[in-house]
Amino acid sequence: MNVEAIAQRRMLAQGLWGRREERPEDVVRRLVAMQAQDFAPAKWAIGQRAGAATDHDVERAFTEGRILRTHVLRPTWHFVHPEDLRWLLGLTAPRILSRMASRHRELGLDAEVRRRANRAFERAVAEHPQTREELAHALKWAGIDPAGQRLPHLLMLAELDGVLVSGPRRGKQHTYAAFDARVPPGPAVSRDEALALLARRYFASRGPATLRDFLQWSSLTAAEGRRGLEAVAGELERVEVDGRTYWFDPAAASEAPPSPAANLVHVYDEIVIAYSESRDVLSGPERAGFVTDRGAFLRVILLNGRMVGRWRENRGRSIEVTVSLYRPLARAEERALRAALERYGAFLGEPVALSIDGM
Structure with a gap:
């Protein structure tokens, strides 16, 4: 295998070539999590992997909660399938919190402020989703200052705590909804099971890739990333190219389109x-x-x-x-x-x- 072959296998594994998913939510499920801080372009990332899907189709899937947008893996937004969110948060939220701890101390967001903010958010979204501005008012009513970067960080903390998740857009404004109203219950997943699951699905949907690629994408520690890869290594193939070790699922690729594509x-x-x-x-x-x-x-x-x-x-x-x-x-x-x-x-x-x- 050479570099050109690696590039082409990735296009197939990611669904940019070959078999396309029928529904937007199936694309998100296939890729586990898709970075989505730029909302409009991120919808196109789903759309071009979903057959004849349009912007309206992706927006409707988001509105109906078949696709969620929240902070997971790294301190940024991702699209996630509702059925994957609980175990993904359980696996990656502690790492995100650890990486953001010093910033939260600078902002005065200690455990008590976080608890009070979560209670205020829970009350605010109990009946229907709320905009960011409305949630800022809810914090003020609770005696919590939302000024500056405190509001976005408190919202992210509430997402990581399983209190808030994306709701339908109201015009051009994004809203936050109650987590349990949009995320179905799921079976308990141990940390080792989650590590293996994330590694398996990463290399199936993005391989050939290296261990360092996986670590950066997932935000896992080196020890955890290696543990996840070792758990599924028997299901994967490996190849050495230009001094790097690449791992991939041999069953993930399908037929490439006619060249040029x-x-x-x-x-x-x-x-x-x-x-x-x-x-x-x-x-x-x-x-x-x-x-x-x-x-x-x-x-x-x-x-x-x-x-x-x-x-x-x-x-x-x-x-x-x-x-x-x-x-x-x-x-x-x-x-x-x-x-x-x-x-x-x-x-x-x-x-x-x-x-x-x-x-």
């Missing part, structure tokens, strides 16, 4: 963010290094699973996607790019015009 992915798509040590697999021969520009992740254009350029979106009366390419495209490659743009337009429900910048 193009994909537009946003800055926090799992094909980018789920890897750290081996993120450079995405970089094609025309562009060595990571998919970043001055430290910021790019919206990238993938051709046969490797990066050939980046894209940006301009919205006025119409949508125009401007692409900056690292090399000229052959005619068949440009057709593949236009097909990817048509799929993006179909997802948005609007035509998308293409503009190409030379580099």
Whole structure:
């Protein structure tokens, strides 16, 4: 196996190629957790893995609670399937809390403030979901100052404590709902069982990947990550490429699409963010290094699973996607790019015009 083969197997495992899931929530279940702090682009990450799904389809799944958005794995938002949230929180919330402890001390968010805030939030969302502003008022009524960064951190703590979770949007505003109203009860899962489950599903949905990739994505300690991988290593295959050990589920890949195949992915798509040590697999021969520009992740254009350029979106009366390419495209490659743009337009429900910048 070479780097090109690794890139292509990842595209298949992640559902960007090959078998697509029928429903948005099935995509989220397949990928366990999908980074989602940028809500609109994160919906596209689901949409392009879900057959003919549109932005409206993903939004409806979110509104109905078939997809949830909360803090898990790392101190940022992720889309999660409701049936996975309890065991994921049980596994990763302690690590997030440990990493954020010094910041919480700076903000004066001790155990007593956290307890009082959770009680205020529980009362506020008992009847129906509440916006962030409404929950700030609930804190004030409880005698808790929500100023500055205290409110977002108290909301995150309530998510990690299983008090709040995402509710349906109210216009363009996000709401928070009662956790138990949207998250079904689940069987008790021991820590070792959860470690094995997370490792199995990570390498099935993102392999070939390295142990260090898994550790960064999951936020587990090195000891816990190794324990999870060791528990499922017998189910996986391993390969050495350029001095790295990659693990993958041989049953996860399906048939690749005809070459060339193009994909537009946003800055926090799992094909980018789920890897750290081996993120450079995405970089094609025309562009060595990571998919970043001055430290910021790019919206990238993938051709046969490797990066050939980046894209940006301009919205006025119409949508125009401007692409900056690292090399000229052959005619068949440009057709593949236009097909990817048509799929993006179909997802948005609007035509998308293409503009190409030379580099």
